[in-house]
Amino acid sequence: MKVLEDVLVIGLGGNVGDDDEITGRFDHARAALLELGAGQRSAKLYRTGAIVRPGSAPQRDYLNTAVKVHLDDGVTRDQIYMTVREIEILLGRDRRGEARWAPRTIDLDVILWGTRSFHTPELDVPHPRWAERLFVVRPLIDLFGEDSVIHGHRLDTLAMQLADQRVELVSARW
DSSP: OOOOTTEEEEEEEEOSSOHHHHHHHHHHHHHHGGGTOSEEEEOOEEEEOOOOOTTSOOOOOEEEEEEEEEOOTTOOHHHHHHHHHHHHHHTTOOGGGOOTTOOOSOEEEEEEETTOOEEOSSOEESOTTGGGOHHHHHHHHHHHOTTOEETTEEHHHHHHHTTTSOEEEEESOO
């Protein structure tokens, strides 16, 4: 499946609270993303091991998924960035005092926006490490199909290369 230029993919993750609390925040985020565009599709829900700083304490597993949004005409990257950050704040995330790779109530990442590629101080598109993380690749397969090519990477090939990363299906619908 070809990635359309008006398609935005937001990755969702969280590991603070129980599964119902986390998926509740995901539901709120998905509803808030309607501000950017009405056409949405959600990937399956996965459980993944937390990425932790070497030498730090273990963390609870994450729940991860992604939402594909067909953007309304005229949406800008500033609007995308501000909307994503506002959703995080409203759902309990405070980036100012948080350490990298710390537990998260919610983490929203812009994974891709069509075939665009750019870097600003606030936003990198596509996400710079998307192709290194099976918990991102699996939801992309759900949204676009395993034979899709995104930014030069065939998704099924990436999934095979990343097969040593633990990603467990929790639910096909959430």
